[in-house]
Amino acid sequence: MSATRVLVLNSGSSSVKYQLLDMAGGAGERLASGIVERIGQGEVADHTAALKRVAAELAAAGLGLDSPALAAVGHRVVHGGTRFTEPTLIDDGVVAAIEDLVPLAPLHNPANITGIKVARELRPDLPQVAVFDTAFHSTIPEAAARYAIDAATADAHGVRRYGFHGTSHAYVSRAAARLLGKDVSDTNAIVLHLGNGASASAVRGGVCVDTSMGLTPLEGLVMGTRSGDIDPAVIFHLSRVAGMSTDETDTLLNKRSGLLGLCGDNDMREIGRRMGEGDERAQLAFDVYIHRLRKYVGAYFAVLGRVDVVAFTAGVGENSAAVREAAMHGLGGLGIELDTVRNALRASSEGASGGSWGGGPPGGSWGRLISAVDSRVAVAVVPTDEELEIATETYALVSAAPSDVPTAPIFRS
Incomplete structure (x- = not known):
């Protein structure tokens, strides 16, 4: 069985949303989706418990995380700063770099990181990919990205335009072109x-x-x-x-x-x-x-x-x-x-x-x-489909020949 499925995880502070998509032929068939809410309350003590519940729900549907058809896990990460401008294979250095960016997204990146860490513990053998909300906007020219404040201060503290909802803007801009033929x-x-x-x-x-x-x-x-x-x-x-x-x-x-x-x-x-x-x-x-x-x-x-x-x-x-x-x-x-x-x-x-x-x-x-x-x-x-966009970018990365896989530069501050 060829591995063509991608599990997309969107880990928030109190919830984990997930979708499992089959990318065979590029169709992105949605096999399962759901959400685990109220993390830290009641039965769901933490993100580890939430991810285990996701795994149990998928297993109950015959789509378990141990399936050889699972090619990768794609994680939504809100802020990539200027360091991450494309989907990136996750390793310890990437996790550390995303943690360095927490001051730019204190409400979002910590939860994204937690989801990544737990998923890596559950399937350490599986490729995991970070897809950043900011990445699609990394192409804006300096004239649009720069604020007119002291340049040294801006550079020292990462003050510039990053933009968000990037996976949605990427998907919709391409879909709109196809709609027009x-x-x-x-x-x-x-x-x-x-x-x-x-x-x-x-x-x-x-x-x-x-x-x-x-x-x-x-x-x-x-x-x-x-x-x-x-x-x-x-x-x-x-x-x-x-x-x-x-x-x-x-x-x-x-x-x-x-x-x-x-x-x-x-x-x-x-x-x-x-x-x-x-x-x-x-x-x-x-x-x-x-x-x-x-x-x-x-x-x-x-x-x-x-x-x-x-x-x-x-x-x-x-x-x-x-x-x-x-x-x-x-x-x-x-x-x-x-x-x-x-x-x-x-x-x-x-x-x-x-x-x-x-x-x-x-x-x-x-x-x-x-x-x-x-x-x-x-x-x-x-209609936007951010999960499909994340799955598409994740599958394209893990399916590429090794020489084609981009290596993101990691700069620790």
Whole structure:
């Protein structure tokens, strides 16, 4: 039996999400998926117990971790800094280097590392691969990556734009090109990943040239609970006039801002319901969200020069017709004309199986067009699949000839 299966693990602070995919023929057939939650509470004492539960669930389905069909484990790692710009085979040095990057992602990298360590203990003989959220954005030019602060200070402390949601932006930019029937190398895309966390990217020929998130996932678009772009002096002002500490301001901007801070809700469905009832706070939150989104779309038109497709993805992007319509409204001057009927339809009612709706891979679809037939710029809804992207990158790495496997430089600070 050839080894073609990849187990994808996303280890959070209190949960472990997993998917097992068969990469034979590049199809990425999903064999199993699940989540173990409430780690540290009740029956799941720690990540070791969580991973053992994952193994037990897979074994019960006849897909055990001891199967010779399992080729590798792919791990989502949030922050790779400037050290990791591509999928990387994990060894002790790589683990140590990811630990060095914890100050850049103190909420995420520690949990990712724990998942890696436990998985390596369970299957020390199996190739394990780290796939970094920041890697796809490592191609942005210095003019986009640099903040205009003292260069020596920035270099000493790793202060620059890294970007996040990279696996989603990579997958969606390629899927959008396929939806248009174009080669990704000849496609310029603006990708709008709109979930509770939200980010935009400008992708030229499959290569990211700009992205909205920065040193951390706080910068950029208005999000569910994060402020996005804000005058940095607000932090100093709140320190002086409100006596807020660094930790209190961090909590304010990351957990009590965005849509939640503006109207008390971070669920776009609930905000839409409230808007329908004439709720002014909900309407304002929606308007601020859309205003910021449109600013980034316009900015990335300027960055790219030519745009072939604007692709909406993630929970809000895939499911909120109101957000898509408001974001694209009045952009005819940029060549964007939305088809409001297509936009309002749910994917399940369209049967996106070919023609103008776009075909897709076996077992799925690359997405659907919602732009008017005569729109110069296509607008698409492209369901993201970060797990498939991680599995694809992992399998490509472990399947490569030894001389083709990249060795990431490890610099210990």
